[in-house]
Amino acid sequence: MIEFQHVNFSYEKDRPVIRDLSFRIADGEAVGLIGANGAGKSTIMKLLLGLLQGEGKILVDDVEVTKANLAQIRRKLGFVLQNSDNQMFMPTVYEDMIFAPLNYGLSREETERRVDAVLERLGISELKQRHNHKISGGEKRMAAIATILAMEPDAVLMDEPSSALDPCNRRLVINTIRDMKQTRLIASHDLDMILDTCTRVLLVNGGRLVADAPAEELLRDRALLEANRLELPFCLAGRG
Amino acid sequence: MNKMDKALRELAEMDELAAQDSPIHRLSPTAKLLATIAYIITVVSFRKYDLTGLVPLVLWPVLLFQLSGIPVSTCFYKLRIVLPLVMAVGLFNPLFDRAPLLQLGGVAVSGGLVSMLTLMLKGVFCLMASFLLMATTPIDCLCASLRKLRVPKLLVTLLLLTYRYVGVMTRELAVMTDAYHLRAPGQKGIQFSAWGSFLGQLLLRSMDRAQELYSSMLLRGYHEHFHYAPDKPFREKDAAYLLLCLGCFALLRYVHIAQLLGGLFVR
Ligand SMILES: Nc1ncnc2c1ncn2[C@@H]1O[C@H](COP(=O)(O)OP(=O)(O)OP(=O)(O)O)[C@@H](O)[C@H]1O
Ligand SMILES: [Mg+2]
Numbered sequence: 001m002i003e004f005q006h007v008n009f010s011y012e013k014d015r016p017v018i019r020d021l022s023f024r025i026a027d028g029e030a031v032g033l034i035g036a037n038g039a040g041k042s043t044i045m046k047l048l049l050g051l052l053q054g055e056g057k058i059l060v061d062d063v064e065v066t067k068a069n070l071a072q073i074r075r076k077l078g079f080v081l082q083n084s085d086n087q088m089f090m091p092t093v094y095e096d097m098i099f100a101p102l103n104y105g106l107s108r109e110e111t112e113r114r115v116d117a118v119l120e121r122l123g124i125s126e127l128k129q130r131h132n133h134k135i136s137g138g139e140k141r142m143a144a145i146a147t148i149l150a151m152e153p154d155a156v157l158m159d160e161p162s163s164a165l166d167p168c169n170r171r172l173v174i175n176t177i178r179d180m181k182q183t184r185l186i187a188s189h190d191l192d193m194i195l196d197t198c199t200r201v202l203l204v205n206g207g208r209l210v211a212d213a214p215a216e217e218l219l220r221d222r223a224l225l226e227a228n229r230l231e232l233p234f235c236l237a238g239r240g
Numbered sequence: 241m242n243k244m245d246k247a248l249r250e251l252a253e254m255d256e257l258a259a260q261d262s263p264i265h266r267l268s269p270t271a272k273l274l275a276t277i278a279y280i281i282t283v284v285s286f287r288k289y290d291l292t293g294l295v296p297l298v299l300w301p302v303l304l305f306q307l308s309g310i311p312v313s314t315c316f317y318k319l320r321i322v323l324p325l326v327m328a329v330g331l332f333n334p335l336f337d338r339a340p341l342l343q344l345g346g347v348a349v350s351g352g353l354v355s356m357l358t359l360m361l362k363g364v365f366c367l368m369a370s371f372l373l374m375a376t377t378p379i380d381c382l383c384a385s386l387r388k389l390r391v392p393k394l395l396v397t398l399l400l401l402t403y404r405y406v407g408v409m410t411r412e413l414a415v416m417t418d419a420y421h422l423r424a425p426g427q428k429g430i431q432f433s434a435w436g437s438f439l440g441q442l443l444l445r446s447m448d449r450a451q452e453l454y455s456s457m458l459l460r461g462y463h464e465h466f467h468y469a470p471d472k473p474f475r476e477k478d479a480a481y482l483l484l485c486l487g488c489f490a491l492l493r494y495v496h497i498a499q500l501l502g503g504l505f506v507r
Contacts, residue, residue, distance in 0.1 A: 051455050071463075079459050085411075086452035089404060091255045095380075103461030131252055133411070151460060 001027055001061055002048065002155065002183065009047055009054030009207075017043050018054060018207040025183060032194035032215060033187040035204035036229035041187035042082055044204070045157050048185075049079055060155075075104065078153035082160050084144035088132045093143045096132065100151040111150075118149045123172060137164045145173060155183035162190045191233040195219050203228060245414045250318065251407055257310060257375040264308035269377045269385040271478035275485040276373045282489040283365045288355040289341060292498040294362065300488070301368040308376050315371050326367060330359030379403050381472065408453065409446045416442060 002025040009018040018040050025031050033041050046052045048060070050070045058065040060073045081087040090096040094115065101111040119125045124142050127135060135143065141164050148156060161177070162170045170193070177184060177197040188194055194201060194215060201218045203211040205228045211218055218224070222232050231237065258265075264272070279300060286294045305312050316323070337352030373382070383396045416438065420430060430438055491497075 049455075049459060051459075070458075071461075074459050075461060077459070079456075081452065081456060083452070086449055087456045089453045089456065091252070099457075099462075100460035103463065131255070133248065133252060133407075147460070 001025065001059070002185070003057075003059040004044075004048075005057040005059070007047060007054050007056035007058060009043060009052060016207060018047065021056075021204075021207070021209055023202055023209060023212055025185065027183055028181060029200060030177070030180075030184040030186070030198045032198035032201040033185060033204065034189070034191065034194060034201060034230060035210075039204045039228075040207040041204060042159050043207075045079065045159055045185070045187060048157065049074065049077060076154040078148035078151045078156045080145055080148050080156070080158040080161055082163075084137070084140040084164075087144045087147065088140060091131060092128075093130055093132060093135070093146070094128045096143065097147045097150045100147065104151070114150050114152070118146050121149070122146050122176065138166060138169060141165055142169055142173075145176070149176075153182065155185070156180065157185045157187075159187045160189070161186065162188060162193045189230075191219055191225075191230065192235050195233050195235065203230075205229075243417075248407065248410050248414060251410065254318075254374060255378065257314070258378040260309070262308045262376070264304060264372075264376045267376075267481055268472045268474045268478040269381040270388055270474055271482045272373055272377055273382065273385050273389070275482055276369050278486055278489055279369045280366050282493050283362050283369075285493065286358065286362070288358055289351060291354050291358045291361070293493075293496055294358055294365075296492050296497045297365055297489075299492075300485070301365065301372060304372045304376075308372065310372070310375050315368060315375070319367055319371060322367060323364065326363035327360045329363060330356035333359065404453075405446075405450060408449050409442075412442060412446045412449060416445070
C-alpha cells in the first residue's frame with residue numbers, strides 16, 4: 001500500500017512543485033498518473049522513492065519514507081526511469097539485469113533463471129549480451145523495464161514506459177503491465193496505454209491533485225482533460 | 241561520426257576485448273594482476289644504463305599478445321596519446337649526461353643516450369603490460385580481485401565508478417557537440433565565445449546524469465558494495481602461470497641474457 005499525506009515539495013525556494021498532495025493506492029491496484037509536462041509526475045515518483053525529501057508523510061506498507069527506512073522501502077519498489085540512459089549503468093544488458101537481484105542476496109543460479117525468464121517474456125532474449133550503448137533507444141527502454149522486472153518488486157513505478165517504443169513493443173509492455181500482480185503506478189502521456197493498463201487515474205496539474213477517479217470515467221471527461229492540457233485517448237476520441 | 245562518439249567506441253572496445261576468449265583471458269584475474277605488478281616492478285628496477293639487460297623483457301608482452309590474440313597494432317593505436325608523453329620523459333638526458341659510456345663501431349655513445357633509451361623502453365613496457373591486463377580482464381573481475389587482495393573497498397569502488405563515469409561524461413560531450421554542430425553548420429570546432437557556457441553545461445549535465453545513475457544504483461539495492469563478476473577460482477593453472485612468470489622475471493633480472501648470448505658468439 002502506498003499513501004501520500006499532505007505532501008509539499010519544492011526544488012527551489014518559493015516555487016512549490018508539489019502542493020498538498022494526498023492519495024492512497026491499495027495493494028495490487030494499477031493506477032495511472034497523468035498531467036501536462038512539468039505537472040510533477042516524475043517528482044511524485046522520486047518523493048515516493050526517497051530520492052527527494054518533502055514535507056508531509058509518505059507511507060509504503062505503513063512504513064514512513066525516511067532516511068532510516070530507505071533500504072527497506074526501496075527493496076519493495078521498482079522504478080523505471082523516464083530516461084533509460086540514466087538507468088542502465090553496466091556495460092551489458094545482462095550485467096544490468098543481475099545488479100539488483102545480486103544486491104538483494106539472490107544466488108547466481110536463481111538470478112540467471114529470473115533474467116532468462118524476464119527476457120523471454122519481453123521477447124528480447126537477443127539483447128542479453130549486447131552492450132548498453134550499442135542498442136537503440138527503444139531497445140534500451142525494453143531492457144530498462146527488464147532490469148526492473150528481474151527485481152520482482154512488490155510495487156512497480158514506471159515513468160513514461162511506452163515512450164520510444166514501436167507499436168509492437170508498446171503492446172508488449174502494455175500486456176506485461178496488465179498481467180502484473182504487483183501494485184503499479186504508471187506516469188504517462190500515452191492515455192490510451194493508461195486506459196488499457198490502469199483501473200484508476202490520478203490527474204495532477206501544477207503539483208496539485210485535480211482528479212482521482214476510475215480510468216474509464218476520467219479519461220472520457222473531455223472538458224476536464226482539456227482544462228489540464230490533455231486530450232481524450234485516441235480510441236475514445238474516434239467514437240465520441 | 242563525431243570525435244567523441246569515436247572515443248566512446250574505443251572505450252567500449254576495451255570492454256569487448258576483455259570479453260573475448262583465449263588462454264590468457266581464462267586465467268584468474270588475480271594471477272594476471274600479480275604477474276603484471278611483478279613485471280612492472282622488474283622493469284622499473286633495472287639501472288638506468290642497463291639497456292641490454294632490459295631489452296629481453298620485451299618477450300613477455302610479445303608472448304601475451306600472441307597467446308591472447310590481441311593485435312599489437314590495437315595496443316599502440318589505443319596508447320597513441322600516452323605513449324609519446326611517456327617517451328618524452330627521458331628526452332633531455334642526452335643533453336645533461338654527455339660522458340661517453342661505450343664505443344659502438346668507433347662512435348662514442350654517451351650515457352645520456354643510453355639512459356634515455358632505457359627510460360623510454362621502461363615506459364613502453366609498463367604501458368604494454370597494463371594494456372594487456374586491461375584488454376584481457378574485464379574491469380569488474382579486476383576490481384573483484386583487487387578486493388580479494390584486500391585493497392580498501394572505497395578505492396576499488398572509486399576506480400570502478402571513475403571508469404564508468406568517464407563514459408558518462410564522454411557521452412554527454414558527444415550529444416552536446418552534435419547538438420551544437422547541427423545548429424552551427426560549417427563551423428569548425430566550437431566557437432571560443434561559447435566555451436564558457438558549453439563547459440558549464442557539460443559539467444552540470446554530467447553531474448545530473450551521474451546523480452541519476454547513482455540513484456538508479458541505490459534504488460536497486462546498491463550498498464557501497466559491488467557484486468563483481470563471478471569469482472574465478474584461483475586454480476593450479478593460475479598458480480603455475482604466476483610462478484612461471486615470477487621465475488622468468490627473476491631470471492631476466494639477475495641473469496644477463498644478452499651478455500650471455502654475446503659471450504657465446506664473441507668467444
Ligand atoms: N532538478 C530540478 N530543479 C528545479 N526544478 C525542477 C527540477 N526538476 C524538475 N523541476 C521542475 O519541477 C516541475 C515538475 O517536474 P517533473 O519532472 O516532476 O514534471 P513531469 O510531470 O514529470 O513532466 P514531464 O511530463 O515533462 O516528464 C517542473 O516545473 C520542473 O521545471
Ligand atoms: Mg517526468
